[in-house]
Amino acid sequence: MADTGETTLLRFRDDAVPDEPAVSLDAFFDQSNATAVRIEAGDDVRLLLPALDRVRLVEIDFPRFRDGRGFSSARILREAGFTGEIKATGDVLVDLLWFMRRCGFDSFAPDAPLNLADVEIALNHYPNVYQHAADDAVPIWALRHPELNRGTADNA
Amino acid sequence: MYQYDKYDQAMVDARVAEFREQTRRRIEGHLTDDQFKPLRLKNGLYLQLHAYMLRVAIPYGTVSSRQFRMLAHIARKYDRGYGHVTTRQNMQYNWIKLEEAPDILADLATVQMHAIQTSGESIRNVSADQYAGAAADEIIDPRPWAEVIRQITSFMPEFSYLPRKFKIAVIASDEDRVAMRWHDFGIRIVKNENPENGAGEIGFECYAGGGMGRTPFIAYKIREFLPPTQILSYLQAVLRVWNRNARRDNIHKQRMKILVHDLGEEEFRRQVEEEFQNFLALGQDVPQAEYDRVAAYFAPPPFETGLSDEIDRSDPDFALWADRQLVAHKAPGYAIVNISLKPTGGIPGDMSAEQMELVADLAEKYSFDEVRATHAQNLVLPHVRKADLYAVWQALDAAGLAGVNLDLVTDIIACPGLDYCTLANARSIPVAQRIAERFADLDRQRDLGELKIKISGCINACGHHHAGHIGILGVDRKGTENYQLLLGGSGSEDVSQAKITGPGFDEAGIVDAVERAVDRYRELREPGERFIDTYRRVGFDPFKESIYG
Ligand code: SF4
Numbered sequence: 001m002a003d004t005g006e007t008t009l010l011r012f013r014d015d016a017v018p019d020e021p022a023v024s025l026d027a028f029f030d031q032s033n034a035t036a037v038r039i040e041a042g043d044d045v046r047l048l049l050p051a052l053d054r055v056r057l058v059e060i061d062f063p064r065f066r067d068g069r070g071f072s073s074a075r076i077l078r079e080a081g082f083t084g085e086i087k088a089t090g091d092v093l094v095d096l097l098w099f100m101r102r103c104g105f106d107s108f109a110p111d112a113p114l115n116l117a118d119v120e121i122a123l124n125h126y127p128n129v130y131q132h133a134a135d136d137a138v139p140i141w142a143l144r145h146p147e148l149n150r151g152t153a154d155n156a
Numbered sequence: 157m158y159q160y161d162k163y164d165q166a167m168v169d170a171r172v173a174e175f176r177e178q179t180r181r182r183i184e185g186h187l188t189d190d191q192f193k194p195l196r197l198k199n200g201l202y203l204q205l206h207a208y209m210l211r212v213a214i215p216y217g218t219v220s221s222r223q224f225r226m227l228a229h230i231a232r233k234y235d236r237g238y239g240h241v242t243t244r245q246n247m248q249y250n251w252i253k254l255e256e257a258p259d260i261l262a263d264l265a266t267v268q269m270h271a272i273q274t275s276g277e278s279i280r281n282v283s284a285d286q287y288a289g290a291a292a293d294e295i296i297d298p299r300p301w302a303e304v305i306r307q308i309t310s311f312m313p314e315f316s317y318l319p320r321k322f323k324i325a326v327i328a329s330d331e332d333r334v335a336m337r338w339h340d341f342g343i344r345i346v347k348n349e350n351p352e353n354g355a356g357e358i359g360f361e362c363y364a365g366g367g368m369g370r371t372p373f374i375a376y377k378i379r380e381f382l383p384p385t386q387i388l389s390y391l392q393a394v395l396r397v398w399n400r401n402a403r404r405d406n407i408h409k410q411r412m413k414i415l416v417h418d419l420g421e422e423e424f425r426r427q428v429e430e431e432f433q434n435f436l437a438l439g440q441d442v443p444q445a446e447y448d449r450v451a452a453y454f455a456p457p458p459f460e461t462g463l464s465d466e467i468d469r470s471d472p473d474f475a476l477w478a479d480r481q482l483v484a485h486k487a488p489g490y491a492i493v494n495i496s497l498k499p500t501g502g503i504p505g506d507m508s509a510e511q512m513e514l515v516a517d518l519a520e521k522y523s524f525d526e527v528r529a530t531h532a533q534n535l536v537l538p539h540v541r542k543a544d545l546y547a548v549w550q551a552l553d554a555a556g557l558a559g560v561n562l563d564l565v566t567d568i569i570a571c572p573g574l575d576y577c578t579l580a581n582a583r584s585i586p587v588a589q590r591i592a593e594r595f596a597d598l599d600r601q602r603d604l605g606e607l608k609i610k611i612s613g614c615i616n617a618c619g620h621h622h623a624g625h626i627g628i629l630g631v632d633r634k635g636t637e638n639y640q641l642l643l644g645g646s647g648s649e650d651v652s653q654a655k656i657t658g659p660g661f662d663e664a665g666i667v668d669a670v671e672r673a674v675d676r677y678r679e680l681r682e683p684g685e686r687f688i689d690t691y692r693r694v695g696f697d698p699f700k701e702s703i704y705g
Pocket of ligand 1: 571572573574577578579580581612613614615616617618619
């Protein structure tokens with residue numbers, strides 16, 4: 001990523017950009033060949049789970065940056081094993097990006113352009129994390145206990 | 157008490173750098189005021205009438221001497237020489253300049269303190285029993301779990317833009333000293349004593365959906381027994397059900413208590429349990445080993461053994477103080493000392509930088525370096541040898557900190573009210589002062605016994621008027637300050653919600669009304685009854701008659 005200028009599209013994936021427009025959840029179920037879905041803040045993203053294997057892109061909208069429902073939507077998709085693109089749209093501000101990345105968003109199409117230098121700083125403020133999320137960051141408690149093998153159920 | 161390791165320190169330092177950066181972007185105009193507001197709130201900066209207020213977290217109310225001296229330093233350097241202990245065991249400063257806030261946070265970070273998530277729609281600082289580690293009645297020290305919860309709820313990505321604030325309290329005894337059931341999420345640590353399958357293991361009894369504000373609710377018990385190492389899964393389940401389903405269209409209806417009420421206790425519990433299974437299956441909970449690591453920091457201090465339990469009571473002023481302000485300690489020869497921040501005519505919870513330093517010195521010398529803040533806006537020295545009590549009292553007395561009123565009628569909780577707060581309808585502090593002056597006579601106070609008065613300057617209830625034995629609520633009546641009287645609330649284990657008596661009063665009138673209610677109690681009480689007991693026995697009407705008679 002260049003570190004100067006502004007952008008209205010940030011993408012953290014190497015695959016081809018899906019070219020199909022995202023359709024509403026209702027339209028998605030009406031069109032059996034649709035592969036891109038748009039989730040509004042009030043939608044129940046779990047309705048999509050049975051059909052995930054035909055989805056390439058999920059757009060999750062943030063009508064106002066204070067409305068944090070989309071964070072849960074993205075993480076639920078990742079928990080269900082979704083590996084396609086999750087794009088945040090709408091009132092996406094630079095100070096939300098770190099949290100969004102951790103919830104599984106891997107592309108961003110904000111209404112207002114983001115300053116790339118600010119993005120770079122905002123994504124790299126924190127050296128660690130205190131808990132698991134949808135990313136592969138290792139929580140601080142696990143760093144403190146290298147003796148624990150996370151492959152086994154150590155908290156049973 | 158807990159000490160940061162390199163990871164904790166790096167996270168707090170990163171937070172300071174981030175906020176410095178955000179403040180710069182605000183000052184340079186890259187962030188609108190609306191965009192900056194949640195960012196500053198998540199760092200404890202709240203805009204009041206005359207200046208910014210900064211709320212510094214005192215996790216579970218425990219603070220060291222070194223930290224307390226830093227709080228004094230901040231009062232002196234960045235404020236007007238005062239700090240204010242809040243109802244959630246934090247320290248608040250009322251005269252802060254925005255451009256200095258990053259420096260204050262940097263100063264705090266040097267003593268392992270912060271203001272992270274102390275305001276705004278955040279998971280707030282975790283409250284815990286102020287007598288933790290000292291109380292004779294606790295099952296275990298609740299603070300290690302509170303510290304684990306502090307860490308896992310810091311910067312939670314999914315829950316960083318919640319519908320509203322979210323407050324957690326943890327207690328470990330039958331007695332509730334933190335108003336646990338008035339929190340969004342409450343934990344009472346219990347021991348499994350079931351003879352059928354009881355192995356004496358520790359678990360969490362969980363409560364959800366409490367809160368004050370304009371629509372008060374007492375939290376429901378939503379789980380009898382949660383294995384403590386599943387707390388992260390369980391908390392995330394609660395938060396996710398709320399985050400996904402809460403209203404987002406009306407700020408007054410977005411607290412979790414409203415959702416719990418709207419869904420109903422049963423349905424809320426069902427959804428939480430379903431989500432809980434989902435989180436458990438991810439295997440992301442904090443293991444016992446991490447709890448053990450944290451708990452080691454809270455190992456009991458090296459109490460001396462063989463100490464005498466005698467207290468030399470030959471000085472009558474000291475004896476008076478000792479009778480009221482001391483609480484039984486679990487170690488023989490030690491006492492828990494309560495320091496009143498409610499001098500007659502003073503501002504409840506306020507203290508000067510000099511007083512903070514004096515308390516820090518006393519803690520260092522006499523209380524294994526620990527001070528506690530209480531939800532009733534007082535302080536505690538948790539571990540004082542009985543043999544040292546007289547010296548401690550003398551030092552407190554010389555600093556104006558030897559008030560004798562723990563849980564008495566002048567031990568009033570009051571919010572900042574119209575003196576500071578933009579949302580206020582009426583002043584709280586002067587009403588607290590007038591009541592304290594009216595009942596200043598100590599013999600009268602002692603005769604009246606436990607009586608908790610709580611005052612809020614508006615319906616947001618920061619002064620806990622819903623939980624007062626006597627509550628006072630400031631309202632705006634045709635542009636003038638007016639006060640409603642409430643009776644019968646409690647924030648303790650006998651939790652209840654106070655009820656409005658009737659038409660309101662002006663400032664002088666409310667003090668008279670309180671006095672009439674109190675006089676009525678004296679007429680009606682049976683031996684050994686507290687105000688609240690009499691009220692519960694005889695009901696509302698006899699009091700109402702005297703108040704409006
Ligand atoms: S109760 Fe009202 S007046 Fe008092 S601090 Fe809260 S918002 Fe302000």
